[in-house]
C-alpha cells in the first residue's frame with residue numbers, strides 16, 4: 031500500500047524545487063556568481079585555521095574547531111545552486127568543465143559536504159588525532175575539486 035506521508039513529502043519537495051527553481055531563474059547571473067564566491071570565501075575563512083591546526087602551524091583549539099566545523103558544515107551546502115547554467119558566460123574562475131562534466135562536479139560537491147558533516151560530528155568527539163585526520167580529508171575534497179574545476183590562480 032502506498033504511504034500517504036511519503037507521498038505528501040514528495041509533493042512538498044517538488045513544490046520547494048519548483049519555487050526555488052523559478053526564484054533562481056529570476057536572479058541576475060552576476061549576483062549568483064558573487065554569492066557563490068562569497069560562500070567559497072567564507073569556507074576558506076573557517077577552514078583555513080583548522081588546516082593550520084591540523085598541520086601544526088597554529089596551536090590546536092578544540093573549541094574553535096567545533097565552532098568552525100559547524101559553520102563549514104552549513105557553508106558547504108551553499109555554493110552549488112550558484113553554478114546555474116545562466117552563469118556560464120559570467121567572467122569568473124569557474125571552468126567550463128563544471129557544466130560539461132556536471133555529474134563529476136556534483137560528485138565533488140557531495141564529497142566535500144559529506145566530509146564536512148563528518149568533521150562536524152568528529153569535532154564533538156574530543157579525539158584530536160581523528161579531528162586532524164578529518165580536517166585533512168576536507169582539505170583534499172576542496173583541493174580535488176579546485177584541481178579539476180577552478181582556473182589556476
Ligand code: HEC
Pocket residue numbers: 063066067068070071073074077122123124125135138139140142168169171172173175176179180
Ligand atoms: C565541487 C567543487 C568545489 C569544492 C568542493 C570546493 N570549491 Fe572552492 N571553488 C570552486 C570553484 C569552481 C571556484 C571558483 C568560483 C568562481 O569564481 O565563481 C572556487 C573558489 C574558491 C575560492 C575563491 C573565492 C572567490 O572569492 O573567488 C575559495 C577561497 C575557495 N573556493 C575555498 C574552498 C574551500 C576552503 C573548500 C573546501 C572547504 C572549497 N573551496 C571547496 C569549486 C569548489
